[in-house]
Amino acid sequence: MSEFDFDVCVVGGGPSGIITAIQLGRAGYSCVILDKKPRDEIGHKNCGDALDAKHVAIISNHMSIAAPSLEFGDARDIITKVTIAANGLKNKITASSPGYQVDRLKYGQRLLDIAVENNVKILDRSTMRGLVVEGDQITGVRYLDSENNNQQIRAKITVDASGIIGSVRKEIPDELKNGVDYHLDKIYTIKSYREIIELKGTDHEFAEEIVLIYDERIPPPGYIWIFSEGPSKLNIGITWVKTDPYPDGKTLKSLYHELLDPYFDPSTYKVLYAGGGTIPMRPNFDSLVFNGAVLVGDAAAVVDPTTFEGHGPALESGRLAAKAIISALEKDSYKTKDLWSYNKDFMNYPGGMHGQSFVAAKFLRSFGVKNIEFLLKRQIINEDELREVFQNPDAKVGKLWIIKKVLQLFPRWDLLFKLRPFVNQIDAVAEIYSKYPVSPDGLNDWIVQRDRILKI
Ligand SMILES: Cc1cc2nc3c(=O)[nH]c(=O)nc-3n(C[C@H](O)[C@H](O)[C@H](O)COP(=O)(O)OP(=O)(O)OC[C@H]3O[C@@H](n4cnc5c(N)ncnc54)[C@H](O)[C@@H]3O)c2cc1C
Known part of the structure; x- marks a missing residue:
């Protein structure tokens, strides 16, 4: 050559x-x-x-x-915590989660x-x-x-x-x-729009925090977000699966306003930057x-x-x-x-x-925002448990913990049947990815086995 x-x-x-x-x-x-x-x-x-x-x-x-x-x-802010909420900010869980707004x-x-x-x-x-x-x-x-x-x-x-x-x-x-x-199928792409805003003459209440809010009006795993960019600035936005139609001929920007204006009245802030883009949402x-x-x-x-x-x-x-x-x-x-x-x-x-997160995204889609709201309202999982799940994926939960969670689910025990296959699939996906082949020879067999557990 x-x-x-x-x-x-x-x-x-x-x-x-x-x-x-x-x-x-x-x-x-x-x-x-x-x-x-x-x-x-x-x-x-x-x-x-x-x-x-x-x-x-x-x-x-x-x-x-x-x-x-x-x-x-x-960095525009140093982040210390993440909040997940459903249908407003009343039902939420907050956990420590260090990061940066860059x-x-x-x-x-x-x-x-x-x-x-x-x-x-x-x-x-x-x-x-x-x-x-x-x-x-x-x-x-x-x-x-x-x-x-x-x-x-x-x-x-x-x-x-x-x-x-x-x-x-x-x-x-x-x-x-x-x-x-x-091929990156459109079903696995997310449309997103965001604005960076500066509140006029006041600080916001989300210091060092990033917040994801699931809302019934957005098909999961889409959400709206509120990320702190300093005392008076916020990065706020919306995500929407590309193949999910917008309701009643609305646009992503009009949905952004419909969903985020109740949190921040546009007359109270100035927009510093606005724009959006597309994000892949499948395992690599x-x-x-x-x-x-x-x-x-x-x-x-x-x-x-x-x-x-x-x-x-x-x-x-x-x-x-x-x-x-x-x-x-x-x-x-x-x-x-x-x-x-x-x-x-x-x-x-x-x-x-x-791969596991992809299972979670599919699960959120079938589980629905109302059920997420129920779990958050009942505080089925608390901050320590959430941290354990995030920071120690191998953590084994005890029988007493499970019994406690089951009782908390009353009268929605049907949710248990939805949660169980999800947990099983998460474990199976972790195992198959840990067996990814060490050379190209095993790739096709691995894809066949992975597809049996997780079809992409
Ligand atoms: C609205 C939105 C919000 C997001 N929010 C977050 C978030 O909060 N946190 C997070 O972690 N991720 C977020 N992401 C995803 C994140 O931005 C990307 O995953 C990340 O930037 C990917 O980095 P990259 O280097 O692969 O590509 P990019 O950052 O996209 O860079 C690609 C580069 O390639 C150049 N390029 C493209 N085509 C050509 C060509 N033909 N010839 C020469 N140059 C070319 C482009 O000019 C660009 O500089 C968000 C994405 C969007 C769209």
């Missing part, structure tokens, strides 16, 4: 692409990021801005990248500067248009540069970090897909690697299917993908099998957890 221009070409400078590139630059490999945005807009995204502290901690521990902070100006642009720009310090080349205002494929190997991309000229980059490995659109993924020839289905694709290419972030559908958090998983997928890419570059071999460890690592965490 002739000379390559770069070891790695990363398409997209969002969180997943930047983290991949920083590690490759630090390891001494040549790496280019291609992004269609101008340099000073890379990182910006219409977003709820919530970023879970556990993903940030992994990045700080493994890559020594400082967490977003109020001092750097790339300024996506400032945080993204800080990461971009770190990439540049580590010799990563940035080609901004450059849009990837197609793939270079030689034999059974992906060997680079074709793109339109900032002057509208057609260009080509040849790279040993191409990384799709282009977000939900999956610019690289869409172009991968079927014969290189190892039998995996990469069954393999994220190809001969000469890798998927990360939204392009790989690595978003939590219940909460729709994708920022933290995007960082983590970038970190794990880079680890596998570096090992393939060391061996000078870039086939699916050489990159496979990324699949295994990601399925271990957080892929398996997202």
